[in-house]
Amino acid sequence: MSSDDASHENSVTAAGDDDQNKINTSRRYFLIGATAAVGSVGAVGVAVPFLSYWSPSAKARAMGAPVKIDFSKLSPGEMLSPIQAWRGKPIFIVYRDEAAVASLADQSLDLADPNSDNPEQQPEFAKNPTRSMRPEIGIYVGICTHLGCSPKYVEADNFADSRFGGFFCPCHGSKFDLAGRVGTGYPAPDNLPVPPYRFESDTVVVIGEEGGTA
Template sequence: MASEVRQATADNLEPGGERRRDFLYVATAAFAGAGVVPVAWSLVNQMNPSADVLALASVDLDLSALQPGQAIKAAWRGKPIFARHLTPEEIAESNKVDVASLRDPQSLADRTKPGNEQWLITLGVCTHLGCVPLGAAEGEAKGDFGGYFCPCHGSHYDAAARIRKGPAPKNLEVPPYTFKSPTAVTIG
């Protein structure tokens, strides 16, 4: 009656014993490992936007008080939104530009909703490094092209908020939005 431990090596197992054991061990480890996946996912997912943040993901904007030539700032998802009521001159000026010559070729029509070309709604975030450009509020510098001017590194945007001069690579981004009425939009 020796009581020493017999080491589990191949030579003291019955034929086929080792494979059966291996299968059981692998199955156990694999099953437990599979359980790690949902645990890991819940640890990752908790960092995604929470329900209250998502609930604020859309904002309603009232444009009725906005006269041609004026712009307002609003906040959407923590970022500034510029809503601009373009004047007929600005619209004409924007449409005259040769789209192909632009750094980020887009026509005004690409950047507005059909029938609502006078309403230009963009994010107020410079596409260079994320500063807020000037030009939305009364009396602010509008840059060389009469749109927006980012003071951080001197990017100039035109009335259609397209990049015309300076380091920014893209036009100001147009957020998703829909018109609820002729002067009310929902952004997001």
């Protein structure tokens, strides 16, 4: 399957607005990993989506207005990465398959904050092994907690010294698992932030508001 076969269109909309920006979204993250395996680069980010245009509500989003994201076309094993989706920051939405969810309960991983004890990094509802409201859907702010680069998705097999797959920060090498938890010994001091969010439906999430589940 080519990467194009797995690309979809989802949408991101300022919550409460009718305008809608189409975004060219995700490829299967394991396909990205496969691409990396045959290439010379050990870490390749997920397909970088783009907003086809900015609506007037972009300013409202930059000011921190809630943002509604439709991830209905996302399947297990895929990640959606809307750029500048909320407060000018990228939001990662990962649809983890069963194996990925199970791997996050592995207590043998060497993580800096495995139990999400730093209350600054996630709402209370995300203080669990998947750091999410729904185990299969992970939602993270895609900004490295070291100096603010945007991490890329990687598979564990693409790192000779990797203990887990997840996200790799290309700037100084920090690694995060699929729940956004940083490994020990890396420059990033904290796990990737979990934004406040609520599910408006099974496949629509509002970033920037809390309360309510699908």
